[in-house]
Amino acid sequence: MGREDEDEEEKDEEGRELERKEEESIPSSAFILSIILYSDATTTDTLGKNSLHPIYLSLGNIPTWRRNKEDAKQLLGYFPIL
Template identity: 50%
Template sequence: MVLIVESNISNKVEDKFFNRHSNLEKSPLPKSTKDGKDYLNQISSPSIDFKKKSVTNYAGVDFKLYYHLIFRAIQALVQQPEVADNFVHKGVVKVSQNTESKTRIYGKLYECDWWLKTEKLLPPMNNLLSVILYSDATIFDGIGKTSGHPVFLTLGNLVNRI
């Protein structure tokens, strides 16, 4: 639907395409592209809207940065049911299962001493949010000619499997 809206494709052409190439008894697509466009216009989701900024121009080529505002990206992450159900609000102290040895176990960010000490300094009803940003080069095509450096965002308040 985003391609239809951005390319300004007519409703008649797109409706014929959907009907001809749909092999489902009941299509999950809207009955018409007009309905689809109306539905998209009602959605206000940070996960859909990227901002675009021209960073530089080299040899006549504009290099653009596509991004989300960090606050919006965090908001989109926290709204995911899988994230919300596994979010760690308070620091955790883990001790070895061995009853003879009272060895402290450190594995997650929210299990460290710094986290526990910092929590005590926060006003009541406030929690720490660990925002982790990292970048890694990736290739966008199979030949290796097009690459990029996306910045990934995750939250330290989540268990690794999430």
């Protein structure tokens, strides 16, 4: 095993230790909220020349079958394609 591999292992262990400390600092009555932001281009004219990127928000803490329903997403806004 080379020095680079050892450095990576040390970084991984440091990251795991930091994660454990952060997790222990969260009160037992609290929970982590997973926020999912996603975008997909959509055309705005019949020729397909103009398009926008709608930005949606959903929560990762709800089951996938529910998260995939239309009403489980919230439109935040649009990014224009320049």
